[in-house]
Amino acid sequence: MKRSIALATLLAVAPFASAQYFGPGAKGSTQNVKAVLENSVDDQYVVLRGSLTSQVSSEKYMFSDGSGEIRVEIDEDIFPRHRIGPETVVEIYGEVEKDFMMSPEIDVDRVLIIDAQAAPVEGTTVTQ
16 A cells, blocks of 8 residues: 555656756757747747846846847746846746747746846845
Protein backbone atom coordinates (compact mmCIF):
# COMPACT_ATOMS: atom_id res chain seq x y z
CA MET A 1 0.00 0.00 0.00
CA LYS A 2 2.77 2.45 0.95
CA ARG A 3 4.55 1.60 -2.27
CA SER A 4 1.52 2.46 -4.43
CA ILE A 5 1.02 5.76 -2.58
CA ALA A 6 4.69 6.66 -3.12
CA LEU A 7 4.41 5.77 -6.82
CA ALA A 8 1.21 7.83 -7.21
CA THR A 9 2.90 10.80 -5.51
CA LEU A 10 5.95 10.49 -7.76
CA LEU A 11 3.79 10.35 -10.89
CA ALA A 12 1.82 13.39 -9.78
CA VAL A 13 4.96 15.44 -9.08
CA ALA A 14 7.15 14.24 -11.99
CA PRO A 15 5.54 16.39 -14.73
CA PHE A 16 6.14 19.52 -12.66
CA ALA A 17 9.75 18.66 -11.88
CA SER A 18 10.65 18.07 -15.51
CA ALA A 19 8.90 21.25 -16.69
CA GLN A 20 11.01 23.60 -14.56
CA TYR A 21 14.24 23.77 -16.61
CA PHE A 22 14.36 26.68 -19.06
CA GLY A 23 18.07 27.16 -19.84
CA PRO A 24 20.15 26.26 -22.89
CA GLY A 25 18.96 23.09 -24.55
CA ALA A 26 15.52 23.18 -22.96
CA LYS A 27 12.80 22.12 -25.35
CA GLY A 28 10.37 24.88 -26.20
CA SER A 29 12.44 27.71 -24.75
CA THR A 30 13.74 30.57 -26.82
CA GLN A 31 16.45 32.80 -25.45
CA ASN A 32 16.35 35.86 -27.73
CA VAL A 33 13.80 38.15 -29.36
CA LYS A 34 14.92 37.41 -32.92
CA ALA A 35 14.21 33.69 -32.46
CA VAL A 36 10.81 34.43 -30.90
CA LEU A 37 9.85 36.62 -33.84
CA GLU A 38 11.04 34.08 -36.42
CA ASN A 39 10.33 30.65 -34.91
CA SER A 40 8.01 30.87 -31.93
CA VAL A 41 4.96 28.75 -31.27
CA ASP A 42 1.83 29.99 -29.50
CA ASP A 43 1.98 29.36 -25.72
CA GLN A 44 5.73 28.63 -25.88
CA TYR A 45 7.39 29.54 -22.57
CA VAL A 46 10.35 31.90 -22.95
CA VAL A 47 12.89 33.66 -20.78
CA LEU A 48 14.45 36.82 -22.23
CA ARG A 49 17.03 39.26 -20.86
CA GLY A 50 17.09 42.86 -22.07
CA SER A 51 15.24 46.10 -21.35
CA LEU A 52 11.88 47.76 -21.69
CA THR A 53 12.50 50.42 -24.32
CA SER A 54 9.12 52.18 -24.28
CA GLN A 55 5.59 52.00 -22.93
CA VAL A 56 2.93 51.43 -25.61
CA SER A 57 -0.20 51.45 -23.39
CA SER A 58 -1.06 50.96 -19.73
CA GLU A 59 0.23 47.36 -19.58
CA LYS A 60 2.07 46.98 -22.90
CA TYR A 61 5.74 47.75 -23.45
CA MET A 62 8.36 47.28 -26.14
CA PHE A 63 11.17 44.97 -25.05
CA SER A 64 14.58 44.61 -26.70
CA ASP A 65 17.55 42.34 -26.11
CA GLY A 66 19.69 43.70 -28.94
CA SER A 67 18.59 41.00 -31.42
CA GLY A 68 15.18 42.54 -32.02
CA GLU A 69 12.19 44.23 -30.40
CA ILE A 70 8.90 42.66 -29.30
CA ARG A 71 5.76 43.86 -27.55
CA VAL A 72 5.25 42.50 -24.02
CA GLU A 73 2.24 42.66 -21.73
CA ILE A 74 3.01 43.07 -18.02
CA ASP A 75 0.03 43.22 -15.69
CA GLU A 76 0.18 45.96 -13.08
CA ASP A 77 0.30 43.46 -10.19
CA ILE A 78 3.36 41.75 -11.76
CA PHE A 79 5.33 44.91 -12.59
CA PRO A 80 8.16 45.40 -10.05
CA ARG A 81 7.82 48.19 -7.50
CA HIS A 82 10.88 49.90 -8.95
CA ARG A 83 11.30 52.65 -11.47
CA ILE A 84 12.42 50.90 -14.63
CA GLY A 85 13.82 52.72 -17.64
CA PRO A 86 15.45 51.72 -20.91
CA GLU A 87 18.82 51.39 -19.14
CA THR A 88 17.48 48.88 -16.58
CA VAL A 89 18.33 45.28 -17.45
CA VAL A 90 15.48 42.89 -16.70
CA GLU A 91 14.72 39.25 -17.26
CA ILE A 92 11.17 38.43 -18.33
CA TYR A 93 9.46 35.06 -18.05
CA GLY A 94 6.29 34.42 -20.00
CA GLU A 95 4.38 32.82 -22.85
CA VAL A 96 4.35 33.74 -26.51
CA GLU A 97 0.98 34.87 -27.82
CA LYS A 98 0.57 34.50 -31.56
CA ASP A 99 -2.76 35.66 -32.90
CA PHE A 100 -3.67 35.25 -36.54
CA MET A 101 -2.23 38.04 -38.72
CA MET A 102 -0.50 39.74 -35.77
CA SER A 103 3.11 39.80 -34.69
CA PRO A 104 3.92 37.71 -31.61
CA GLU A 105 3.96 39.26 -28.16
CA ILE A 106 4.93 37.96 -24.73
CA ASP A 107 2.39 37.65 -21.92
CA VAL A 108 4.76 38.14 -18.97
CA ASP A 109 4.36 36.08 -15.79
CA ARG A 110 7.40 37.43 -13.94
CA VAL A 111 9.87 40.32 -14.20
CA LEU A 112 13.24 40.06 -12.49
CA ILE A 113 15.46 43.14 -12.25
CA ILE A 114 19.04 42.19 -13.12
CA ASP A 115 20.54 45.70 -13.06
CA ALA A 116 20.74 46.71 -9.39
CA GLN A 117 20.85 50.41 -10.31
CA ALA A 118 17.07 50.60 -10.71
CA ALA A 119 15.65 53.19 -8.35
CA PRO A 120 12.94 52.06 -5.89
CA VAL A 121 9.54 53.74 -5.95
CA GLU A 122 9.16 56.15 -3.01
CA GLY A 123 7.91 54.49 0.15
CA THR A 124 9.16 50.98 -0.71
CA THR A 125 12.08 49.02 0.64
CA VAL A 126 14.49 47.20 -1.65
CA THR A 127 15.67 43.77 -0.52
CA GLN A 128 18.02 41.70 -2.61
